[in-house]
Amino acid sequence: MKHLLPASLLAVAGFVMCAPATAAPMQPVSDFVSHAVYSAVKISPTGEYLAITVDRGDQDVLTVLRTSDLKVIKINQLPDKKSIGAFHWVSPNRLMFNAIQKIGGFARPFPTGEWFAVNADGSQPRPLIFYGTRDATQRGKTVGSERFSLLDTLKDDDQNVIMQVTSPRSSEGVGTEVVRMDTVSGRRTSLGRAPRENCSIALDATKLPRFAVCSSSKDEEGEFDERSELYRRDDKGWTLVNASKSDGKHLDVVVTTANGTVYATQDDGKAPAAIGTLDTSTGTFAPLFQDPVAEVSNYIWSTDETTLIGVVTEAGAPSVKLIDEAHPDAGIYASLASAFEGQMVDFSSYTQDGKKIVVSVYSDSNPGELYLYDRDTGKARFLMSSRPQLDKKRMASVKPFKFTARDGKSLYGYLTIPYGSDGKNLPLIVNPHGGPIGPRDNWAFNAEAQLLASRGYGVLQVNYRGSGGYGKAFQDAGHRQWGQGIQNDIIDATQWAIKNGYADDKRICIYGGSFGGYSSLMAPIRAPDLFKCTFGYVGVYDIDMMFKKGDIPDDEPGKRFLRRTHGTDTKTWAENSPARRAAEVRIPVYLAAGARDVRTPPEQTELMNKALIAVGNPPEGMIIQSGEMHGFYDVDNRVKLYTTMLEFFDRHIGGNVAVGSPAKAE
Secondary structure, eight states, X not given: OGGGSOHHHHHHTTOOOOOOOOOOSSOOHHHHHSOOSOSOEEEOTTSSEEEEEEEOSSOEEEEEEETTTOOEEEEEOOSTTOEEEEEEEEETTEEEEEEEEOOOTTSOOEEEEEEEEEETTSOSOEEEEEESOOOGGGGGGEESSOEEEXXXXXXXXXXXXXXXXXXXXXXXXXXXXXXXXXXXXXXXXXXXXXXXXXXXXXXXXXXXXXXEEEEEEEXXXXXXXXXXXXXXXXXXXXXXXXXHHHHSSEEEEEEEOTTSOEEEXXXXXXXOOEEEEEOTTTOOEEEEEOOSSOOEEEEEEOTTSSOEEEEEEOSSSOEEEESOTTSHHHHHHHHHHHHTTTSEEEEEEEOTTSSEEEEEEEOSSOOOEEEEEETXXXXXXXXXXXXXXXXXXXXXXXXXXXXXXXXXXXXXXXXXXXXTOOSSSEEEEEOOOSOSSBOOOOSSOOHHHHHHHHTTOXXXXXXXXXXXXXXXXXXXXXXXXXXXXXXXXXXXHHHXXXXXXXXXXXXXXXXXXTHHHXXXXXXXXXXXXXXXXXXXXXXXXXXXXXXXXXXXXXXXXHHHHHHHHHOSOHHHHHHTOGGGGGGGOOSOEEEEEETTOSSSOHHHHHHHHHHHHHTTXXXXXXXXXXXXXXXXXXXXXXXXXXXXXXXXXXXXHOOOOOOOSOOOOO
């Protein structure tokens, strides 16, 4: 059992561990690149157990702990390197979870479609959804192309849950059904179907299918028209409540609470969506909150799940707005936020009676901690830290910033300032994130940026156009801008850091993974005198190859995405491909990729390598790591990667500053 848990979790679980030695001024690379102790945490309905997912690199396991003493009760591990994804307590003693396949640190895992259930102590394990099994005893659980997602665990029912089932009807459309599922037998009972294709269904307070949000899009010569419709179900069938084509706004149901309040979002496709309530008889939306810049990134609900007490937005650092300050849980939240001043607090999960709340706390320098708040005593008990080997008091600080791009667009970013530095005239690593459409950087603890900062480097990250979190219009602005507008944003952010005295303009390198790897080669082409070196990791370097190799063009939605973001003009593809413009890369280069990467196959990196050799600028090195995918998982491989990277940066712009007193961001 011990080999399934990291040493830090064994310690909190009651195993005898050696006392750690005093931390050295410069912590080893392995301390930063090792996997966190936990990923997600949920307390059981009566509070007897905690369930946590533990990251073991390319596989996540589900561990059940006794809440009172954190003793390990059961470790659930799936075969064939499958990971446990979403998990839920469906009764005080039973868990339900799905299986996912991880394909690299820069790619979202994909669900295999399988679902399982097991008791907290490991008894009564049951496969609930199977694909293609020949076992006659599991015939009722075998499905074909259907995909299942959980809608509700049914608090007052310890055996059944409500699930949404989608199944393809055509190359573009899927049908949707809602079923009640028995978590012991796997038996399913239909509760209703959506009014048309491509719908998601929301339940009402009685746990019956009541709303359907249906979407469609048209791709005509590269022009995309995205539409949505909201339907309400009654005894007579489905009635159209809202249509974005005629009403000009998208309505989406978030949840119907136990007291019948329907919370919904309204989005005009321009400003970030508003959150509010929906009058189910008239379809009238009553706004509660809308930020002019940033989307709501998290909802804070009352523990009885009847009231939205707060929302979180993240233009820069997270900002909490309490919606219902009179609710008792809002007072608890405010008290906890005050106790952890300068950090972000969240109600991670809670018992059914709301008396015990698992509280998550994190910040730019705190990797994450869990506390158990007891409503009766008003006290919070420490449970565990996600990265106990790192001293949060000696981590770098992260300064959120805002600047104006060359075309007038307001952009937000983050500057990681090394511990002990005054934040001025730093050797700088520009670190564009992946995507580019949807992902974003955050103020939260970033182990990679912290590692670079621990070696004396400032780290610059920018949420360029196309990034998520700032509304649909901002995100859509990234399409067909891989080599133009997005690179301008990255370059303009770098110039901002120089102009404001944070960066030494003679000591700037660029590094990123996935789309960040693309930018690491494309930005130096666009700004040939700005960067002194570049490190590309699991990157895309040839657009034409992107249409032919990898998992994105494997299906029609992937092909449609590629056409939307790159168009169909092969000349433009070539202009936006670093491998076709290798002669314009005149600085030192290092490349790295995973040999099993299906998102950006290693052929992309090998092509970039050959192109640079052909023009007389061979990379200083290239890592094609066996066994790795789209972002390395194995800790030894990660140590090798980042050690090599740091040596590369040190040769060209030299970080290595002494650790001193903490830096203060303005």
